[in-house]
Amino acid sequence: MNSNEKGFNTICTHYGELIDTQFKGAISPIYLSTSYAFDGVDEKRYPRYFNTPNQQALSKKIAKLEHAESGLIFGSGMAAISTSLFAFLQQGDHIILQRNLYGGTINLVIEEFKRFGIEHTFVDAKNGNGFEEYIKSNTKVIYIETPSNPLLTVTDIASVTKLAKKHGLMTMIDNTFASPVNQNPILLGVDIVIHSATKYLGGHSDILAGAVVSTEENMQRIFKMAINFGGSLSDFTVWMLERSIKTLGLRVRQQNENAMALAQWLSQHEDVAQVYYPGLESHPDHAVASQQMKAYGGMLSFELKENIDSSLFQKKLQLIKSSMSLAGVESTILSPTLTSHALLTEEERYHQGIRNGLLRFSLGIEEAEDLIEDIEQALRVVKNQQYSVPT
Numbered sequence: 001m002n003s004n005e006k007g008f009n010t011i012c013t014h015y016g017e018l019i020d021t022q023f024k025g026a027i028s029p030i031y032l033s034t035s036y037a038f039d040g041v042d043e044k045r046y047p048r049y050f051n052t053p054n055q056q057a058l059s060k061k062i063a064k065l066e067h068a069e070s071g072l073i074f075g076s077g078m079a080a081i082s083t084s085l086f087a088f089l090q091q092g093d094h095i096i097l098q099r100n101l102y103g104g105t106i107n108l109v110i111e112e113f114k115r116f117g118i119e120h121t122f123v124d125a126k127n128g129n130g131f132e133e134y135i136k137s138n139t140k141v142i143y144i145e146t147p148s149n150p151l152l153t154v155t156d157i158a159s160v161t162k163l164a165k166k167h168g169l170m171t172m173i174d175n176t177f178a179s180p181v182n183q184n185p186i187l188l189g190v191d192i193v194i195h196s197a198t199k200y201l202g203g204h205s206d207i208l209a210g211a212v213v214s215t216e217e218n219m220q221r222i223f224k225m226a227i228n229f230g231g232s233l234s235d236f237t238v239w240m241l242e243r244s245i246k247t248l249g250l251r252v253r254q255q256n257e258n259a260m261a262l263a264q265w266l267s268q269h270e271d272v273a274q275v276y277y278p279g280l281e282s283h284p285d286h287a288v289a290s291q292q293m294k295a296y297g298g299m300l301s302f303e304l305k306e307n308i309d310s311s312l313f314q315k316k317l318q319l320i321k322s323s324m325s326l327a328g329v330e331s332t333i334l335s336p337t338l339t340s341h342a343l344l345t346e347e348e349r350y351h352q353g354i355r356n357g358l359l360r361f362s363l364g365i366e367e368a369e370d371l372i373e374d375i376e377q378a379l380r381v382v383k384n385q386q387y388s389v390p391t
């Protein structure tokens with residue numbers, strides 16, 4: 001299968017698959033060799049060279065889903081992010097990053113870049129306008145992530161790439177939250193698209209992986225850095241990830257629908273103070289999201305009214321699990337204040353709009369009515385406990 005015209009789910013299911021010529025099995029065989037005969041041709045095959053049969057097949061599939069020429073699979077999202085950044089930045093360079101980024105990316109920049117003489121500026125920029133004034137003569141890269149965590153702010157991708165082209169800068173995006181189902185940044189002019197495949201690409205909370213896609217030329221440069229950094233993914237996991245991606249479209253479309261249903265329901269609820277979901281017209285970035293996304297994704301955040309204890313509410317949920325990670329087929333919830341953003345001061349959190357009672361909700365593929373019922377019963381229990389008069 002290598003036609004351009006196939007639809008998303010067909011690519012997910014078939015593109016790049018390995019053919020079992022020996023036994024004619026229905027699925028890709030898994031090749032675990034770390035040692036291959038050297039044919040004297042172009043390249044040696046070796047897992048850390050990212051070129052085992054399973055790695056190459058899956059890279060093709062992910063590149064195809066993102067409309068890119070080429071791709072590489074990594075051992076984690078952070079391996080993908082760090083390798084990409086270090087491939088294009090060197091001593092004396094400057095990078096502009098959106099402030100609202102995955103915590104691990106922020107730590108990488110704050111903790112490591114200075115030692116390598118790389119300058120950085122974090123910018124509050126929901127749309128492309130915020131970035132231009134920070135461009136300096138040594139700026140090389142603009143790095144964005146949209147929708148962002150946990151408030152689902154949306155960065156206007158096309159305006160960022162337009163600005164970057166004007167100044168000859170490279171653009172990188174963390175496309176994890178949207179997934180290739182909902183957003184294809186290459187089509188909006190982004191140079192390098194990165195995924196934590198631990199999230200939607202994997203989708204079952206059992207795989208840690210990352211992916212990068214771009215042009216052949218850019219991927220060559222990333223590849224050179226990647227073999228030195230050594231962040232390749234085991235072929236067992238590559239194979240599991242291939243299997244997971246077969247249902248990527250089915251899963252994420254259901255997650256989109258659930259998120260929209262729950263966002264609408266929560267925003268009408270008397271116990272809910274605020275809902276953050278780019279699919280709601282009330283979301284400040286709804287218009288930009290509608291322009292650049294096919295659907296609004298499976299993540300939302302919400303705040304309960306101040307008189308309701310949100311930690312207690314979280315504990316009383318039965319179906320929806322408390323969990324640090326996201327994007328699995330099971331719905332999960334967390335408090336950014338207590339987990340992902342716990343290291344920030346309360347003031348920094350408030351500056352970013354993260355209130356103490358905020359809950360981040362990753363929608364799974366369950367039936368929306370069951371999720372609604374779970375929230376209703378948890379609210380009932382919490383309100384009963386809080387307001388029952390002690391005897």
Ligand SMILES: *Cc1c(COP(=O)(O)O)cnc(C)c1O
Nearest residue numbers: 076077078102174176196198209
């Ligand atoms: C989880 C995550 C990462 C990091 O991925 P790992 O696979 O945990 O290394 C990067 N970006 C976003 C948006 C994430 O959610």
